[in-house]
Amino acid sequence: MSRHTGGYARCEKPMNSRIRATIVLLMLLLGSSAHGVERRLESIKQQALALYTVRLADQRQFSPSVMMLIDDQAPDFSWRSVQVWIDDIALAQYAYSPRETQLLDSGLGQQLAIAQLSDGPHRVRVSAIAQSRGRSPRRTDTELSLDEELSFDTWPRGFSIQLTQISPQRARLRLITPLGPAALQQAAQYEYALGHPGKALTLLQNLAHQDPARTQQADYALLLGESLRAWGLASAAEATFDQLSASDGPSSILARARLASAELALERGALDTAAKNLLPPRGDSWPAAHLAQARTLETRIRLAGGSVPLPTESQAIKGSAIWRYNLAAALLESDQDAAAEQLLRDVASGPDDADSPGTIRDFANLKLGYRYLRRGEGLRAADAFASISADGPLANRALLGQGWAALATLSSRSAVAADDFRPEFVLRIEAGISAASGAGATNRADAINRAVELFSGLLPLNPLDPTVQEALVAIPYALAELGAYERAVRYCDRAIVVLEAVRGALLSARARLRNESAIQASALVSRGWPPRPQGWQNWATREPWWAYAKPVIPADAHVYFLLQHGETLRILEAMHLLQDAQAMTAAAAELDSLKKPAQQLSAKIDTERKRQQTTLDRHTANWLNSEAARSKRYLVMARLLLAQLHERMRNQDH
Amino acid sequence: MPDSALPAPRSQSGQRRYPLIGLILLAGLSTSSLAQDIGMKIIGDNDSEFGLLVAKWMDGQDSGFLAPGLIDEDFLPLEPWVLDMQQAAARALQAPTPPAE
Numbered sequence: 001m002s003r004h005t006g007g008y009a010r011c012e013k014p015m016n017s018r019i020r021a022t023i024v025l026l027m028l029l030l031g032s033s034a035h036g037v038e039r040r041l042e043s044i045k046q047q048a049l050a051l052y053t054v055r056l057a058d059q060r061q062f063s064p065s066v067m068m069l070i071d072d073q074a075p076d077f078s079w080r081s082v083q084v085w086i087d088d089i090a091l092a093q094y095a096y097s098p099r100e101t102q103l104l105d106s107g108l109g110q111q112l113a114i115a116q117l118s119d120g121p122h123r124v125r126v127s128a129i130a131q132s133r134g135r136s137p138r139r140t141d142t143e144l145s146l147d148e149e150l151s152f153d154t155w156p157r158g159f160s161i162q163l164t165q166i167s168p169q170r171a172r173l174r175l176i177t178p179l180g181p182a183a184l185q186q187a188a189q190y191e192y193a194l195g196h197p198g199k200a201l202t203l204l205q206n207l208a209h210q211d212p213a214r215t216q217q218a219d220y221a222l223l224l225g226e227s228l229r230a231w232g233l234a235s236a237a238e239a240t241f242d243q244l245s246a247s248d249g250p251s252s253i254l255a256r257a258r259l260a261s262a263e264l265a266l267e268r269g270a271l272d273t274a275a276k277n278l279l280p281p282r283g284d285s286w287p288a289a290h291l292a293q294a295r296t297l298e299t300r301i302r303l304a305g306g307s308v309p310l311p312t313e314s315q316a317i318k319g320s321a322i323w324r325y326n327l328a329a330a331l332l333e334s335d336q337d338a339a340a341e342q343l344l345r346d347v348a349s350g351p352d353d354a355d356s357p358g359t360i361r362d363f364a365n366l367k368l369g370y371r372y373l374r375r376g377e378g379l380r381a382a383d384a385f386a387s388i389s390a391d392g393p394l395a396n397r398a399l400l401g402q403g404w405a406a407l408a409t410l411s412s413r414s415a416v417a418a419d420d421f422r423p424e425f426v427l428r429i430e431a432g433i434s435a436a437s438g439a440g441a442t443n444r445a446d447a448i449n450r451a452v453e454l455f456s457g458l459l460p461l462n463p464l465d466p467t468v469q470e471a472l473v474a475i476p477y478a479l480a481e482l483g484a485y486e487r488a489v490r491y492c493d494r495a496i497v498v499l500e501a502v503r504g505a506l507l508s509a510r511a512r513l514r515n516e517s518a519i520q521a522s523a524l525v526s527r528g529w530p531p532r533p534q535g536w537q538n539w540a541t542r543e544p545w546w547a548y549a550k551p552v553i554p555a556d557a558h559v560y561f562l563l564q565h566g567e568t569l570r571i572l573e574a575m576h577l578l579q580d581a582q583a584m585t586a587a588a589a590e591l592d593s594l595k596k597p598a599q600q601l602s603a604k605i606d607t608e609r610k611r612q613q614t615t616l617d618r619h620t621a622n623w624l625n626s627e628a629a630r631s632k633r634y635l636v637m638a639r640l641l642l643a644q645l646h647e648r649m650r651n652q653d654h
Numbered sequence: 655m656p657d658s659a660l661p662a663p664r665s666q667s668g669q670r671r672y673p674l675i676g677l678i679l680l681a682g683l684s685t686s687s688l689a690q691d692i693g694m695k696i697i698g699d700n701d702s703e704f705g706l707l708v709a710k711w712m713d714g715q716d717s718g719f720l721a722p723g724l725i726d727e728d729f730l731p732l733e734p735w736v737l738d739m740q741q742a743a744a745r746a747l748q749a750p751t752p753p754a755e
Binding site: 195322325326328329330332363367400404473474477560564569570630634 | 726727729731733736737740
């Protein structure tokens with residue numbers, strides 16, 4: 001008995017006309033508007049999906065594949081972990097993360113594994129741990145087990161392991177066979193929600209073969225469109241949404257389809273099509289839940305078309321924080337600063353967003369803070385920076401900004417010539433500091449002391465973070481302004497030692513890049529998604545190297561910061577999608593008639609993987625260069641400052 | 655990995671700039687022994703901003719120190735999945751805060 005777990009579903013049925021129609025639809029959707037790399041990736045994904053679909057259609061009966069699903073029907077219990085043996089061979093072992101448990105609780109199902117089993121009876125043994133729901137003191141674990149004989153003679157072959165309950169205190173397991181179409185769709189929804197749209201697509205394709213009538217249903221089409229879109233097949237997704245919005249289904253689903261279609265049209269620059277899709281479904285008005293998104297999109301379409309929306313319009317926009325934030329970005333792009341800032345203030349002071357609690361608000365505050373700083377409005381900037389949560393990802397930048405805001409309160413409103421080297425607000429601060437004298441002297445000392453206090457919060461943190469590097473230099477700078485030369489010299493020395501170490505580490509990482517990649521993208525994405533480099537879990541317990549007097553920087557210390565970069569993540573995501581495509585191609589290659597095209601596609605995927613890895617290496621080199629340049633700038637500042645300090649101290653002595 | 659994947663090798667002019675910059679630096683300081691004391695030697699640099707920075711500093715020598723403040727915020731749209739992954743990465747790396755110095 002061969003097996004593979006967590007793979008792609010396969011079931012079988014003779015080809016019929018509806019399936020043909022589905023395949024033809026998929027093939028017809030191959031047209032694309034993307035360019036270059038995206039174009040190549042899209043064509044690979046389309047081919048892989050088409051091959052996989054043809055394989056499902058062509059496969060005759062008696063496939064050895066048996067699919068195992070996990071299902072939660074107990075309102076008072078949740079899945080924690082499960083182990084499955086069939087004929088005393090361990091087939092699957094899985095522990096659920098909180099997010100996965102939450103999805104299972106909400107009624108979705110998981111495709112646990114696929115096994116290759118012969119006909120006839122099999123002994124299925126399941127051992128599971130379920131947890132009672134509710135608040136933590138009342139939460140208890142229950143061990144459950146089950147031992148049953150099962151035959152998989154009816155198509156589709158597979159079973160689902162269901163968690164049910166006898167009473168609020170007692171849970172039990174049940175095996176359900178054969179699988180129903182609803183279970184497959186729930187499994188697809190689960191994969192989509194976890195960010196695995198490729199796997200969701202294969203499950204939906206399976207479902208289409210099992211129950212072609214279901215493909216006509218609105219919720220199926222919506223999930224198919226959303227998965228296609230998340231998997232990067234934009235044109236196929238748009239066609240699916242268009243078809244759906246022309247059909248008759250529940251108006252909330254039609255509204256979502258129209259909005260998604262409008263957004264896709266906007267992204268590819270087809271403004272007329274986008275505007276047409278913004279007409280509410282069935283000539284009615286928009287359902288309340290979708291009105292906000294429709295208005296955001298409307299404004300974005302108008303901005304893209306070059307027309308200027310009225311300020312009141314953007315003020316009245318409600319809805320998800322990230323839409324409004326991105327709309328503010330679009331407004332700034334078209335030089336409508338007042339409207340953009342108003343929108344940002346709304347986001348910054350708004351309630352928590354369910355999708356991304358607090359983070360978008362922090363971003364809005366950060367951007368607002370920097371805009372105020374640039375205008376020399378120190379107090380407002382300080383307020384904005386102080387509203388950023390102290391344990392969020394932007395905490396360091398907030399602290400740095402607060403320090404600068406403390407200094408900016410000194411600044412006079414005089415015009416300062418822009419300088420392409422330093423941001424304008426720094427020049428303002430300098431002008432303010434040198435202008436303050438006499439009665440303002442105590443204020444000035446207070447402000448500088450306050451800034452030093454804020455900057456020193458960053459000192460004990462990881463110096464690979466640019467904000468920490470800036471604080472390392474800003475502290476002696478501010479102390480020198482106070483005339484505390486000896487303290488300034490000590491901080492300068494520290495900054496030089498740390499920055500030298502950082503620079504050395506970055507340069508040697510760049511030198512190593514000639515021989516080996518910093519990130520082996522395909523290995524990284526094959527271990528899981530989102531990517532988690534091995535050894536990260538140790539970082540949390542290891543003694544932080546940056547606290548040493550002379551930091552000894554681990555060779556891979558920069559990888560974390562590299563992985564925070566949007567471009568790196570984009571390349572890794574492309575690798576992840578290629579891995580999905582490879583799995584689909586491998587499934588297709590099992591069929592003799594598809595072996596040759598599958599091999600060709602597989603070669604193409606390999607080439608594309610190499611290309612993506614090369615792109616990633618080039619990006620890594622660029623990133624290391626720019627980080628090394630940044631740390632060098634700070635290093636030069638620290639050294640020059642030290643020289644000046646020595647000069648001043650000498651002059652004082654004489 | 656092919657060499658073409660890496661940045662172009664350092665240019666000739668870039669190599670020649672160091673002695674020149676060193677001269678400017680030394681001229682900017684009143685004593686050369688002081689420069690040695692504080693280790694005013696930067697090695698392994700290959701981009702043009704170095705000269706720019708020194709020139710700016712020389713220009714602004716009379717008006718006070720050169721402030722940091724190089725981090726500038728650009729306003730780009732956010733993508734939810736990128737945010738998710740950055741947060742996941744941050745969680746994976748959360749280290750205990752070392753005691754303050």
